[in-house]
Amino acid sequence: MTLDGVALAVFITLFALVTVIGFTAGRWRRTAPLNTLDQWALGGRSFGGFVTWFLLGGDLYTAYTFIAVPGAMYALGAVSGWFAVAYTILVWPIVFVLMPRLWSVSHKHGFVTPADFVRGRFGSRGLGLAIAFTGLLALMPYIALQLVGIQSVLQVMGLGNGASGFEQDLPLIIAFVILAAFTYTSGLRAPALIAFVKDFLVYLVVIVAVIYIPIRLGGYGQIFSAVEAHANAAAATALAKHTTSTFALLPSAKSYWAYATLALGSAMALFMYPHSVTGVLASRQRETIRRNTVALPLYSLMLAFIALLGFMAIAAGIHTTNSRLAAPLLFRAMFPSWFAGVAYAAVAIGALVPAAIMSIAAANLFTRNIYREFIRPSAKPSEEAQVSKIASLVVKFGALAFVLGINTQNAINLQLLGGIWILQTFPSIGIGLFTRSLHRWGLILGWLAGMVYGTYEAYGVSTATVPHFAGSIATIPVIGQTGYIALTALALNLIVTIVVTIILRLSPGTVGTDVTAPGDYVVDLPDTTLAPLLELAGTEEGARG
Amino acid sequence: MSTGREGFAEPHQSRREGVPQAGDVGKDQPSRFSDAPVAYIISAGLLGSAFVALLWVPSYAHLTPALVGIPFFYWYSLLWLVINSGCQLVAYQLLVAGPRRRRMRATSGTSGTRQPGSQP
Numbered sequence: 001m002t003l004d005g006v007a008l009a010v011f012i013t014l015f016a017l018v019t020v021i022g023f024t025a026g027r028w029r030r031t032a033p034l035n036t037l038d039q040w041a042l043g044g045r046s047f048g049g050f051v052t053w054f055l056l057g058g059d060l061y062t063a064y065t066f067i068a069v070p071g072a073m074y075a076l077g078a079v080s081g082w083f084a085v086a087y088t089i090l091v092w093p094i095v096f097v098l099m100p101r102l103w104s105v106s107h108k109h110g111f112v113t114p115a116d117f118v119r120g121r122f123g124s125r126g127l128g129l130a131i132a133f134t135g136l137l138a139l140m141p142y143i144a145l146q147l148v149g150i151q152s153v154l155q156v157m158g159l160g161n162g163a164s165g166f167e168q169d170l171p172l173i174i175a176f177v178i179l180a181a182f183t184y185t186s187g188l189r190a191p192a193l194i195a196f197v198k199d200f201l202v203y204l205v206v207i208v209a210v211i212y213i214p215i216r217l218g219g220y221g222q223i224f225s226a227v228e229a230h231a232n233a234a235a236a237t238a239l240a241k242h243t244t245s246t247f248a249l250l251p252s253a254k255s256y257w258a259y260a261t262l263a264l265g266s267a268m269a270l271f272m273y274p275h276s277v278t279g280v281l282a283s284r285q286r287e288t289i290r291r292n293t294v295a296l297p298l299y300s301l302m303l304a305f306i307a308l309l310g311f312m313a314i315a316a317g318i319h320t321t322n323s324r325l326a327a328p329l330l331f332r333a334m335f336p337s338w339f340a341g342v343a344y345a346a347v348a349i350g351a352l353v354p355a356a357i358m359s360i361a362a363a364n365l366f367t368r369n370i371y372r373e374f375i376r377p378s379a380k381p382s383e384e385a386q387v388s389k390i391a392s393l394v395v396k397f398g399a400l401a402f403v404l405g406i407n408t409q410n411a412i413n414l415q416l417l418g419g420i421w422i423l424q425t426f427p428s429i430g431i432g433l434f435t436r437s438l439h440r441w442g443l444i445l446g447w448l449a450g451m452v453y454g455t456y457e458a459y460g461v462s463t464a465t466v467p468h469f470a471g472s473i474a475t476i477p478v479i480g481q482t483g484y485i486a487l488t489a490l491a492l493n494l495i496v497t498i499v500v501t502i503i504l505r506l507s508p509g510t511v512g513t514d515v516t517a518p519g520d521y522v523v524d525l526p527d528t529t530l531a532p533l534l535e536l537a538g539t540e541e542g543a544r545g
Numbered sequence: 546m547s548t549g550r551e552g553f554a555e556p557h558q559s560r561r562e563g564v565p566q567a568g569d570v571g572k573d574q575p576s577r578f579s580d581a582p583v584a585y586i587i588s589a590g591l592l593g594s595a596f597v598a599l600l601w602v603p604s605y606a607h608l609t610p611a612l613v614g615i616p617f618f619y620w621y622s623l624l625w626l627v628i629n630s631g632c633q634l635v636a637y638q639l640l641v642a643g644p645r646r647r648r649m650r651a652t653s654g655t656s657g658t659r660q661p662g663s664q665p
Contacts, residue, residue, distance in 0.1 A: 086599040089599060089622075089626050090596060093592040096633055096636065097592065219614060220613060220615050221614020223614075224611075224616060250606045250616070251602050260600040260602050264596075290637055294634045294637055297626055300626050304626070
């Protein structure tokens with residue numbers, strides 16, 4: 001692709017602005033030095049409703065939204081693309097039920113990661129380690145997806161098309177070094193502050209895109225007619241070749257299960273991710289989260305419109321074999337250069353924010369649940385913060401190597417793959433928030449069964465061009481329909497957990513100690529024992545200042 | 546975070562549900578199921594409705610009736626986005642905001658707000 005100078009200039013200007021914000025963010029709302037995990041990784045746990053709304057949105061709507069979903073809509077249609085809309089609706093009732101309890105118990109006991117909670121709840125270091133390991137593993141492809149998002153816009157702008165491999169990857173590496181550096185110095189405050197810029201840009205681009213592009217293409221009716229014609233043509237071509245079309249305008253009887261399980265599995269998985277939990281724990285009050293779930297579906301609406309960009313790309317006659325380029329190529333074809341630059345910046349910054357939050361969350365997991373638990377139990381708070389900072393760098397560069405090393409065309413699959421793993425922590429975290437009647441050894445064995453089965457099934461999914469890990473749906477045993485591997489693995493996980501629990505109940509001495517009490521799950525701020533926080537306790541409206 | 550680790554050493558006894566504890570007065574203690582079973586059941590129904598609607602895919606995987614050229618499948622999904630948001634708003638009022646208002650009324654004039662320094 002040729003270099004687009006105007007777009008590139010706009011892009012670099014906006015990116016530079018964000019970089020400056022990122023480096024100065026460390027001073028924002030600072031009440032203590034950044035050398036403790038609470039300050040570096042949770043922003044002092046001081047964010048009110050307004051900041052939390054931006055932070056959670058910035059956390060959840062990522063390159064997945066801007067690159068992977070439109071790409072899937074463009075290449076595959078309703079089942080593999082539009083399920084994301086159902087998923088991002090269903091996630092909010094789940095948050096409404098689970099997250100206030102997690103917030104309360106975490107504040108009462110100073111938990112920073114989901115693995116901290118599980119360790120305390122079930123009195124099992126091994127189970128805590130399993131949860132921490134799963135979080136680290138599942139975040140790798142998710143962070144890699146953010147890099148793929150940045151890479152996609154750079155590619156469409158005409159960067160990274162050089163002859164040598166190093167020349168191709170240089171712009172991505174530079175963008176990533178900037179991200180790594182400001183996360184290192186400013187911690188969670190950097191993505192929290194950049195989230196404002198990101199959301200402004202994203203809303204601007206989305207509103208312009210969903211009004212302006214359909215006008216140019218003759219309205220939504222025209223767009224859907226073009227997609228229907230495209231679907232019919234794809235079906236006719238496939239019939240001639242005696243295969244079935246991979247593109248679908250509607251889920252068919254064969255894909256009802258796939259659509260529903262992808263939506264439900266993704267929704268249940270999202271708040272098991274450590275970075276989602278980080279966003280929740282950084283809020284100042286218990287009910288901040290619950291009240292936010294009423295307004296957070298605005299992000300889901302935005303996701304739906306962004307998904308339709310994939311269909312607009314079809315209607316606009318965009319041709320690419322690399323589906324993750326569908327949305328950026330549509331911007332290039334439809335917008336004047338300067339606004340295309342704004343749109344590319346929105347996508348890239350929209351990937352930076354969650355990548356920063358994810359790497360902070362992964363670093364916390366390593367420090368709290370592996371380093372302090374198994375390597376240096378006597379680590380001081382300042383040492384923990386330092387180890388976390390270094391671990392955040394290692395995780396990010398690991399993800400970078402991941403992107404440069406593997407085939408990333410089916411970008412949405414990177415997120416679905418992480419979902420298979422992280423969903424196996426649901427019995428320990430999601431169910432554990434309500435009851436500890438499941439036995440800790442049952443949970444470990446169930447987790448192991450789910451992880452092994454899920455990984456094995458995903459490894460076996462292949463296409464003509466990709467031999468392994470090509471997708472995340474497979475036949476569900478017993479039911480015989482195809483469905484999201486994550487939910488099938490979770491079902492196996494639960495069966496094993498329950499059977500082992502029933503057997504071990506016969507020897508009650510093996511149940512671990514629970515450090516939490518029932519009342520801990522409903523406490524709100526004035527009842528927490530975190531003395532420094534009391535100074536910050538004010539009215540909710542105070543956060544808007 | 547050093548202070549929070551105290552929790553691991555703390556012996557605990559379950560607090561009896563619904564019985565006010567010392568220091569409970571005036572803080573935002575969310576309601577429990579036993580305090581307001583009807584509110585909980587209604588909220589569960591409201592929050593569950595989106596799952597039934599959106600996961601029952603054959604009920605809406607149709608092209609018609611289209612809305613301004615958008616197939617039923619697509620606009621119906623978005624309709625549920627709005628309905629679900631409304632359901633969550635009602636559930637929030639039932640479970641959190643309503644009880645909080647009642648508590649504020651019940652305690653106003655007696656204990657008032659807690660002083661920041663009064664932690665045990």
